[in-house]
Amino acid sequence: MNRPAQAVVMLLLGGAILRATWTDAYLRYVKQGLRPLLIAAALLLVAAAVMTLRYELRDQPGDRSERDDDHHHGRSGHKVGWLLRLPALGLLMIAPPALGADTVARAGSALTRTEEIAYPPLRPGDPAKLTLLEYGYRAIYDEGRTLRGREIELTGFIATGPDGQPMLARIILACCAADGVPIKIGLRGDVPRLPSDSWVQVRGRWIPHTAKDRINDSHIPYLEVDSWQRIRPPTEQYE
Structure with a gap:
Protein backbone atom coordinates (compact mmCIF):
# COMPACT_ATOMS: atom_id res chain seq x y z
CA MET A 1 0.00 0.00 0.00
CA ILE A 94 -21.85 0.81 10.22
CA ALA A 95 -21.43 0.22 13.96
CA PRO A 96 -21.45 -3.49 14.96
CA PRO A 97 -23.82 -4.34 17.82
CA ALA A 98 -22.70 -5.00 21.38
CA LEU A 99 -21.99 -8.56 22.51
CA GLY A 100 -25.19 -10.41 23.31
CA ALA A 101 -26.93 -13.78 23.35
CA ASP A 102 -24.52 -15.31 20.84
CA THR A 103 -21.63 -14.69 23.23
CA VAL A 104 -23.67 -16.17 26.08
CA ALA A 105 -24.17 -19.37 24.05
CA ARG A 106 -20.43 -19.72 23.34
CA ALA A 107 -18.82 -18.64 26.63
CA GLY A 108 -19.07 -19.97 30.17
CA SER A 109 -20.50 -17.94 33.04
CA ALA A 110 -18.25 -15.62 35.06
CA LEU A 111 -19.25 -17.31 38.34
CA THR A 112 -16.25 -19.62 38.57
CA ARG A 113 -14.98 -18.96 42.12
CA THR A 114 -15.31 -21.68 44.73
CA GLU A 115 -14.85 -19.95 48.10
CA GLU A 116 -17.74 -18.64 50.18
CA ILE A 117 -17.72 -14.93 51.07
CA ALA A 118 -19.90 -13.11 53.60
CA TYR A 119 -21.61 -10.10 52.03
CA PRO A 120 -23.04 -7.07 53.88
CA PRO A 121 -26.82 -6.65 54.07
CA LEU A 122 -28.59 -4.97 51.18
CA ARG A 123 -29.73 -1.38 51.52
CA PRO A 124 -33.21 -0.93 53.03
CA GLY A 125 -36.19 -0.65 50.70
CA ASP A 126 -37.61 -2.83 47.96
CA PRO A 127 -36.92 -3.51 45.24
CA ALA A 128 -33.19 -3.89 45.77
CA LYS A 129 -31.54 -3.00 42.46
CA LEU A 130 -28.54 -5.26 41.84
CA THR A 131 -26.24 -5.99 38.96
CA LEU A 132 -26.39 -9.54 37.66
CA LEU A 133 -22.87 -10.16 38.93
CA GLU A 134 -23.70 -8.97 42.43
CA TYR A 135 -26.85 -11.08 42.51
CA GLY A 136 -24.89 -14.08 41.28
CA TYR A 137 -22.18 -13.71 43.92
CA ARG A 138 -24.69 -13.29 46.72
CA ALA A 139 -26.84 -16.16 45.48
CA ILE A 140 -24.00 -18.65 45.04
CA TYR A 141 -21.12 -17.73 47.33
CA ASP A 142 -23.21 -16.32 50.18
CA GLU A 143 -25.93 -18.95 49.69
CA GLY A 144 -28.57 -16.24 49.30
CA ARG A 145 -28.37 -15.12 52.96
CA THR A 146 -28.70 -11.40 52.16
CA LEU A 147 -31.31 -12.01 49.44
CA ARG A 148 -33.90 -13.89 51.46
CA GLY A 149 -37.18 -12.08 51.92
CA ARG A 150 -36.19 -9.24 49.57
CA GLU A 151 -37.64 -8.13 46.25
CA ILE A 152 -34.82 -7.99 43.70
CA GLU A 153 -34.68 -5.95 40.50
CA LEU A 154 -32.31 -7.04 37.71
CA THR A 155 -31.72 -5.66 34.22
CA GLY A 156 -30.31 -7.66 31.32
CA PHE A 157 -31.08 -9.27 27.99
CA ILE A 158 -32.78 -12.55 27.17
CA ALA A 159 -30.67 -15.57 26.22
CA THR A 160 -31.27 -19.32 26.14
CA GLY A 161 -30.44 -21.23 29.32
CA PRO A 162 -28.93 -24.73 29.69
CA ASP A 163 -32.45 -26.16 30.02
CA GLY A 164 -33.57 -24.49 26.79
CA GLN A 165 -35.63 -21.92 28.71
CA PRO A 166 -35.10 -18.13 28.65
CA MET A 167 -32.61 -16.70 31.12
CA LEU A 168 -31.29 -13.26 31.95
CA ALA A 169 -27.74 -12.37 30.94
CA ARG A 170 -25.26 -9.54 30.67
CA ILE A 171 -21.65 -9.27 29.52
CA ILE A 172 -18.86 -8.26 31.91
CA LEU A 173 -15.80 -6.43 30.60
CA ALA A 174 -12.39 -6.19 32.18
CA CYS A 175 -11.22 -3.80 29.48
CA CYS A 176 -12.83 -4.29 26.08
CA ALA A 177 -15.24 -6.53 24.17
CA ALA A 178 -12.42 -8.97 23.37
CA ASP A 179 -12.35 -10.12 27.02
CA GLY A 180 -16.13 -10.06 27.53
CA VAL A 181 -17.54 -12.82 29.76
CA PRO A 182 -21.27 -13.44 30.37
CA ILE A 183 -23.04 -13.58 33.69
CA LYS A 184 -26.11 -15.82 33.52
CA ILE A 185 -29.20 -15.86 35.75
CA GLY A 186 -31.82 -18.56 35.33
CA LEU A 187 -35.50 -17.60 35.52
CA ARG A 188 -38.57 -19.26 37.00
CA GLY A 189 -42.16 -18.10 37.37
CA ASP A 190 -43.40 -15.29 35.10
CA VAL A 191 -40.59 -15.77 32.57
CA PRO A 192 -40.41 -13.31 29.63
CA ARG A 193 -41.07 -15.10 26.34
CA LEU A 194 -39.18 -12.74 24.07
CA PRO A 195 -36.61 -13.07 21.27
CA SER A 196 -32.96 -13.38 22.26
CA ASP A 197 -31.18 -10.07 22.94
CA SER A 198 -34.43 -8.41 24.07
CA TRP A 199 -33.71 -6.17 27.07
CA VAL A 200 -35.92 -6.56 30.14
CA GLN A 201 -36.16 -5.39 33.71
CA VAL A 202 -37.36 -8.13 36.04
CA ARG A 203 -38.48 -8.15 39.65
CA GLY A 204 -38.56 -11.26 41.74
CA ARG A 205 -37.21 -13.28 44.63
CA TRP A 206 -34.15 -15.42 45.22
CA ILE A 207 -34.78 -19.16 45.21
CA PRO A 208 -32.33 -21.88 46.33
CA HIS A 209 -32.02 -23.41 42.89
CA THR A 210 -28.95 -23.55 40.65
CA ALA A 211 -27.87 -25.20 37.41
CA LYS A 212 -24.53 -26.06 35.85
CA ASP A 213 -23.17 -24.19 32.86
CA ARG A 214 -22.39 -26.81 30.24
CA ILE A 215 -19.49 -24.77 28.87
CA ASN A 216 -17.30 -24.31 31.97
CA ASP A 217 -19.28 -26.17 34.67
CA SER A 218 -19.83 -22.96 36.66
CA HIS A 219 -22.93 -22.22 38.73
CA ILE A 220 -26.02 -20.49 37.36
CA PRO A 221 -28.28 -19.08 40.12
CA TYR A 222 -32.00 -18.58 39.61
CA LEU A 223 -34.59 -15.89 40.27
CA GLU A 224 -38.33 -16.42 40.76
CA VAL A 225 -39.81 -13.72 38.54
CA ASP A 226 -42.90 -11.91 39.82
CA SER A 227 -43.09 -9.21 37.13
CA TRP A 228 -41.12 -7.91 34.17
CA GLN A 229 -41.16 -5.22 31.53
CA ARG A 230 -39.40 -4.85 28.22
CA ILE A 231 -37.05 -1.87 28.01
CA ARG A 232 -34.79 -0.18 25.49
CA PRO A 233 -31.17 -1.32 25.48
CA PRO A 234 -29.24 0.91 27.92
CA THR A 235 -26.48 3.17 26.64
CA GLU A 236 -23.90 1.22 28.63
CA GLN A 237 -24.83 -2.40 27.97
CA TYR A 238 -21.89 -4.05 29.75
CA GLU A 239 -21.44 -4.47 33.49
Missing part, protein backbone atom coordinates in the same frame (compact mmCIF):
# COMPACT_ATOMS: atom_id res chain seq x y z
CA ASN A 2 1.40 3.41 -0.94
CA ARG A 3 1.57 6.39 1.39
CA PRO A 4 -1.62 8.16 0.26
CA ALA A 5 -3.60 4.92 0.71
CA GLN A 6 -2.14 4.46 4.19
CA ALA A 7 -3.05 8.04 5.06
CA VAL A 8 -6.66 7.57 3.90
CA VAL A 9 -6.99 4.38 5.99
CA MET A 10 -5.65 6.21 9.06
CA LEU A 11 -8.02 9.11 8.38
CA LEU A 12 -11.04 6.81 8.07
CA LEU A 13 -10.07 4.83 11.17
CA GLY A 14 -9.49 7.97 13.21
CA GLY A 15 -12.80 9.40 12.02
CA ALA A 16 -14.61 6.17 12.92
CA ILE A 17 -13.18 6.25 16.45
CA LEU A 18 -14.12 9.92 16.89
CA ARG A 19 -17.65 9.20 15.65
CA ALA A 20 -17.98 6.28 18.07
CA THR A 21 -16.84 8.32 21.08
CA TRP A 22 -19.12 11.22 20.11
CA THR A 23 -22.24 9.02 19.86
CA ASP A 24 -21.47 6.67 22.80
CA ALA A 25 -21.18 3.80 20.30
CA TYR A 26 -17.71 3.15 21.76
CA LEU A 27 -19.44 1.61 24.78
CA ARG A 28 -20.13 -1.41 22.57
CA TYR A 29 -16.41 -2.11 22.44
CA VAL A 30 -14.69 -0.78 25.59
CA LYS A 31 -15.44 0.43 29.11
CA GLN A 32 -16.51 4.00 29.70
CA GLY A 33 -13.26 5.00 31.41
CA LEU A 34 -11.28 4.48 28.19
CA ARG A 35 -13.03 7.30 26.33
CA PRO A 36 -10.23 9.91 26.82
CA LEU A 37 -7.63 7.46 25.50
CA LEU A 38 -9.77 6.69 22.45
CA ILE A 39 -10.19 10.37 21.66
CA ALA A 40 -6.45 10.97 21.99
CA ALA A 41 -5.64 8.01 19.73
CA ALA A 42 -8.19 9.12 17.13
CA LEU A 43 -6.84 12.67 17.03
CA LEU A 44 -3.32 11.32 16.64
CA LEU A 45 -4.39 9.16 13.69
CA VAL A 46 -6.22 12.03 12.01
CA ALA A 47 -3.27 14.41 12.50
CA ALA A 48 -0.80 11.86 11.12
CA ALA A 49 -3.05 11.20 8.11
CA VAL A 50 -3.49 14.90 7.31
CA MET A 51 0.24 15.54 7.56
CA THR A 52 1.01 12.59 5.28
CA LEU A 53 -1.53 13.66 2.66
CA ARG A 54 -0.29 17.23 2.77
CA TYR A 55 3.26 16.06 2.18
CA GLU A 56 2.28 13.72 -0.66
CA LEU A 57 0.16 16.31 -2.46
CA ARG A 58 2.98 18.82 -2.63
CA ASP A 59 4.80 19.20 -5.95
CA GLN A 60 8.11 17.44 -5.61
CA PRO A 61 10.99 17.41 -8.11
CA GLY A 62 11.80 14.11 -9.73
CA ASP A 63 12.02 12.14 -12.91
CA ARG A 64 8.53 12.08 -14.46
CA SER A 65 9.29 9.00 -16.47
CA GLU A 66 10.39 7.16 -13.35
CA ARG A 67 7.18 8.09 -11.58
CA ASP A 68 5.12 6.95 -14.56
CA ASP A 69 7.00 3.66 -14.58
CA ASP A 70 6.36 3.17 -10.88
CA HIS A 71 2.68 3.91 -11.46
CA HIS A 72 2.50 1.33 -14.25
CA HIS A 73 4.16 -1.44 -12.23
CA GLY A 74 2.33 -0.58 -9.02
CA ARG A 75 -1.18 -0.49 -10.46
CA SER A 76 -2.21 -3.77 -8.80
CA GLY A 77 -0.80 -2.49 -5.51
CA HIS A 78 -2.98 0.59 -5.75
CA LYS A 79 -6.05 -1.61 -6.24
CA VAL A 80 -5.19 -3.60 -3.12
CA GLY A 81 -4.71 -0.35 -1.26
CA TRP A 82 -8.23 0.75 -2.17
CA LEU A 83 -9.64 -2.58 -1.00
CA LEU A 84 -7.91 -2.18 2.35
CA ARG A 85 -9.81 1.05 2.88
CA LEU A 86 -13.16 -0.74 2.83
CA PRO A 87 -13.02 -2.14 6.42
CA ALA A 88 -12.16 1.30 7.82
CA LEU A 89 -14.97 2.85 5.76
CA GLY A 90 -17.37 0.15 6.95
CA LEU A 91 -16.49 0.87 10.56
CA LEU A 92 -17.20 4.55 9.94
CA MET A 93 -20.60 3.90 8.35
